[in-house]
Amino acid sequence: MKVIRNIKEMAEVAKKHRQRRKSIGLVPTMGALHEGHLSLIRQARRENVFVVVSIFVNPAQFGPKEDLKSYPRPFKNDLASCLKEGVDIIFYPKARQMYPEGYKTYVEVKNLSGLLCAKSRPGHFKGVATIVTKFFNIVQPDSAYFGQKDAQQAVIIKKMVKDLNIPVKIQVLPTVREKSGLAMSSRNLYLKKEERGRATALYEALYKAKNLINLGSKDCQAIITQMKNIMIRRGVTRIDYISIVDMENLLPIKKIKGKVLIALAVWIGKTRLIDNTIVRL
Ligand code: AMP
Secondary structure, three states: OEEEOOHHHHHHHHHHHHHOOOOEEEEEEOOOOOHHHHHHHHHHHHHOOEEEEEEOOOHHHOOOOOOOOOOOOOHHHHHHHHHHOOOOEEEOOOHHHHOOOOOOOOOOOOOHHHOOHHHHOOOHHHHHHHHHHHHHHHHOOOEEEEEHHHHHHHHHHHHHHHHOOOOOEEEEEOOOEOOOOOEOOHHHHHOOHHHHHHHHHHHHHHHHHHHHHHOOOOEHHHHHHHHHHHHHHOOOOEEEEEEEEEOOOOOEOOEOOOEEEEEEEEEEOOEEEEEEEEEEO
């Protein structure tokens, strides 16, 4: 395994493998790797000859009041995890390399970026779409692996790849959870013990929604109200949103029909947590 910090070197190594017709899998991450990330890496390992994991805390996707500075960066642990999983390259560029002085170009997927998380995180998905495009151009992978945990991100990346004719196969893998149901997230490291207990309310609310739908509930507002009640009962009072939306355009729907996304975001203490589930009727 090699750690590459330089864009040109990364591009050259990837090109060599492409010329030898070796399939390349890319797993973009911000590091602080957990089992959720590792599930993507393992899938990339199974499906490709050459696996690149990028570790980059992307300043362009953090708002001015967000946790860019405090975001966990346990690089030694990440290195050990990647080594264990048989990763070939960790691409670990510096922010100054990715966004040199005078940097001006951004990628924005219109409409999809104004909904759900984008309301309280303006500019976030523009930052994500931009960095993913840059990684795609540098590595030129055959496939790239993303988690369903960040549902809106997955929808936006798929749309971007389609609209811009980027020749990368996007794979979205299921959310990995702790035993308690809490979706794994690097930001879970911020949670105090008591907060971690309360955070299981997210899964509880999603589970309740699924059950209600299985029992025949179709009215989205009624389902959302029941989910809110669970949150409040469990002491999660700062709710950013609980939404039931169309899987493709992310617009709110009134009645459950076909494949829908139930997504939520809440604040627990100083930590913003997201989770979601897909329901098919
Ligand atoms: P991040 O490091 O948070 O930017 O995440 C990197 C990738 O890992 C993204 O595609 C996430 O959706 C994915 N990911 C994060 N948490 C999980 C999880 N619990 N299960 C599956 N994938 C995840």
